[in-house]
Amino acid sequence: MxxxxxxxxxxxxxxxxxxxxxxxxxxxxxxxxxxxxxxxERLANAAARAKDVVDVRAVAGASHDGQVLTPERVCFGAANSGHGTGVDPAKLNRYLDPDRERALASLAEANAAARARRQADFDRRQAIGCSNPAGLGPGIARPCRCAYCRPQEHLEVRGETRETWAGGGRCLCGRLSNPPAFGCRPHRGQQLVVLDGDPPELARLAAVIARAHTTDRTSPPPGRDEPGLPPPGR
Structure with a gap:
């Protein structure tokens, strides 16, 4: 934890x-x-040393009827974080318990990782024209047949147990494509991106794609984006 x-x-x-x-x-x-x-300063020091207190910051200043007119951060001897002032640069203005400091750093790291994943999810979906580029939840997602929204369907269409994609298949965007290893014309060359937290079906789909690219070295006939179309010139 x-x-x-x-x-x-x-x-x-x-x-x-x-x-x-x-x-x-x-x-x-x-x-x-x-x-x-x-x-x-003495009050802030006392608060920092009180039981169960893990974070202390104090503001003080001249007041009228209890309303501070010119608030200033209080620098106090028990502080171990923050910064000082020109009046007393040797004293800091915040006490932060070491365990809470580690917890705050952990939370900041987790938030940064979550933001990075959201951005990576947005980028991969946008690259194939997904209708849900923001990674909306199932309850509010728009209909979409791309590999990220319907990985199980792509597994079934492409044949999870096949070593190569014989016959027709689907591009990552969900459109029919032949051969599917290369994708339809707008998304030709796009790669499936698997992130931490993705459903297992997406990881299995990535394995199928990897096998297909390993065993199928043929180039797609130009202009044949739909299965069953004759070669050009006929």
Missing amino acids: SPHETREFINAVEYTVQLTSVVAGGARWRTAYARARRVA
Whole structure:
């Protein structure tokens, strides 16, 4: 199980506490602001060390009736991530538990892999004119007879147990093609692309195609995209 799939990560909750404090002033008018920043830092440090807290960020600033007028990130001693400020570059502004940091990295990696797969699925479907280039689910998919939408049908048409494609067959887009190893004219040369998570029928179809290309080295007669058409000139 990946770190981002644990209960502690999935069921975590972000919870914000708005706390308003009035800090005593001093002989100089800026004294209260310096004291208030130190109070905010101590509060952030305490939150970072509290039990079960795995992520802490704090915002503070001068306020009126509890509404912050100029919010600023608080840099505090317990922080171990984020960045500092020009006022205090040595202190960071976020505490992040190492386990949660690994979970966030795991989630980012999983999201990137999912985006890459969606893009690869879109590209392969678009290449053969699939009616569902976005990889829509079965419940909302448009009718399509391409190899990605109906791999079992392509297996049955081409003959899963044959070593070569004798007679007619279908291009990856679903149109009749003879010989099917080369595809119909608009999609001639397109290859079947199998991705992780594809149904087993698609992997078996890829194996059938691989055997066909290994055993069938003939070139397609020009202009014969439909089975049963006579050679040119007759």
